Amino acid sequence: MKQWYEELFTNYVDKYEKESFTQGTMGEVDFIESEINHDKNCKILDVGCGTGRHTIELTKRGYSVTGVDLSQNMLEKARENASNAGFEIDFRQADARDLPFKGEFDLVIMLCEGGFPLMETDQMNFQILESAARSLNDKGKLIFTTLNGLFPLFHSVKDFINANSKSQTNSGNTFDLMTFRDKYRFETEDDDGNKLILNCNERYYVPSEITWLLKSLGFNEIGIYGCKLGEFSKNDVLTVEDYEMLVITEY
Template sequence: MSYGDFAYVYDFLMQDVPYDRWLEFFQRKADAYKSSGEKVMDLACGTGELSIRLAKLGYQVTGVDLSEDMLMVSSEKANKENVQLSLFQQNMSQLEGLGLYDVITVFCDSLNYLSSPQEVQETFKRIHDHLQENGLFLFDVHSIYKMEHIFSNQTFTEIEDEVSYIWNCFEGEHQYSVEHELTFFVLDEKTSQYSRFDELHKQRTFTENDYLLWLNEAGFDVLEVSADFSNEKPKEESERIFFVCKKK
């Protein structure tokens, strides 16, 4: 999928998203598993919020995203922050030719945009191919609980002077999937008029056992499975599941 106009209001929508907690999670796991390497791929990097934070810490960061618009925003922000990012437009399930990395991340439930088991399996294999020996793969996904009890059949709204939105969530066509229908109203400062655009985003998750099986098949040792930025194992009402994996 391509985010189109969505890229330019994405940071507004994500303004309360805890990027610093993902950064802290990254640092904690890199230290725990003694990943001293500096080369990091931030896969599905979006508008570069995490990539820029990593670059400021001295990592050599490559950001990869499917959306050209997202990458343009990332580049603009990196220039403004005076940090160096290497940016590439690729589909994560078709990742190729970008060299080897010490750590690869897929955070902020980006993996949930893959619509089939085959896409997830292929993504794991491509990531494995782009990691150094014993390299780390860190990612998170929405839990089944979140899909079924927090998203499904819910509506979220935000009204601000410059950007407002209505976000409706519906049960998707697959098990453990949702469809996000988003309607945005964005103020044009030149005309003082609001323009409307609509987006449809589909997300799907799978069981923890599915992910564990596919990671093993792709050549990973799963070092940890935890929930909600903690070191605790997932519980029935956990919302975000984290995996820490090492290339065999």
């Protein structure tokens, strides 16, 4: 049985690229470049690369980037986008929990909930962090965004999503204070105009959890910040107003 995120990205590629949350690529890549000091020798892995927006932009700027995603349809679009931009990029289908790399990369990025924290169990989500850590060399850095568990304590996730999405509707949201999981009914149309209804389940994390998980993987330097679309910055202190958090960690 397919999970909701697998069903969603079977035929939701063109719609995905038009969503508001995919429009901040340039500013996000500017930030990534600053975090690696514009070092063109930096080897980068983009986990949950989707249609390749960060992978392709980083490649345009002269970096060696590998993109992985679970969805074959997303990867086909990524390859098409790369070809249209004049690049041949190493895009691979892989499960983020079991990446085929060991110590190969200087930087791993996981942005816009490309895998973590969509898994059905906390253990599965942790396996994604483990796999990303395993892909890094001993001086590597991990940059990812994830859902901020402080946000739903003070705000309606349903209202936030419905106000910020062009083509999807959330309803029946139930945020569980014991598990920090939000379960909801997701309605949209796929790329062919067919109605798509999914029962979704997403995990929100609080900063202390993220810190503990990363320290258990051997990371020493851990920074957690507010996350603004297309405007990542270490100057943004995480607050209850941030739907996502930006995490930057290294050994």
